Amino acid sequence: xxxxxxxxxxxxxxxxxxxxxxxxxxxxxxxxxxxxxxxxxxxxxxxxxxxxxxxxxxxxxxxxxxxxxxxxxxxxxxxxxxxxxxxxxxxxxxxxxxxxxxxxxxxxxxxxxxxxxxxxxxxxxxxxxxxxx
Numbered sequence: 001x002x003x004x005x006x007x008x009x010x011x012x013x014x015x016x017x018x019x020x021x022x023x024x025x026x027x028x029x030x031x032x033x034x035x036x037x038x039x040x041x042x043x044x045x046x047x048x049x050x051x052x053x054x055x056x057x058x059x060x061x062x063x064x065x066x067x068x069x070x071x072x073x074x075x076x077x078x079x080x081x082x083x084x085x086x087x088x089x090x091x092x093x094x095x096x097x098x099x100x101x102x103x104x105x106x107x108x109x110x111x112x113x114x115x116x117x118x119x120x121x122x123x124x125x126x127x128x129x130x131x132x133x
Contacts, residue, residue: 002026003048003118008038008064009080010056014103018051021107022114035059035067042072049118051101054081062097069096078117080105 005027009015012033019031030045032038035056042050050068054061065077078099099117101110 002028004028004046005030005114006038006041006047006050006075007031008033008035008050008056008061009053010034011053014053017107018110021111025111025115027114035064038064039067039071042068042075047072047075049076049078049114051078051080051114054079054083065097076117078114 002025005022007015007018007022007029009018009031010033015031015033019029022029030041030047032041035058038050038052041047050065052061052064052068056064059067061079061081065079068075068077073096076098077096078101079097080101080103082103084102099113101113105113
């Protein structure tokens with residue numbers, strides 16, 4: 001079974017198309033429409049990664065990422081947005097964000113990006129635990 005992914009985006013079409021694409025690629029996916037629903041989902045189930053839109057109403061994506069990082073430190077957060085953020089800006093946000101996906105994106109590129117992020121993070125975690133590839 002693939003990684004468990006939580007998609008958080010207030011745009012139904014983006015959320016659902018990304019969910020379908022990731023499911024077809026072997027990920028186990030849940031999608032929600034905002035920060036409050038994401039917090040409920042994260043408290044209810046274990047996820048490997050949360051893909052969070054930056055421009056959410058109410059609690060924005062960076063604030064949600066900070067909350068996820070504080071309450072669920074094992075969950076990796078990848079932000080997505082039509083607004084560009086540099087790696088340095090993401091790092092300075094101190095939100096535990098491990099990646100950024102600019103919108104719009106092509107599904108195959110998004111899936112490849114998520115796989116690369118998860119593979120890289122899994123390898124780094126294995127090295128920290130003393131496992132060698």
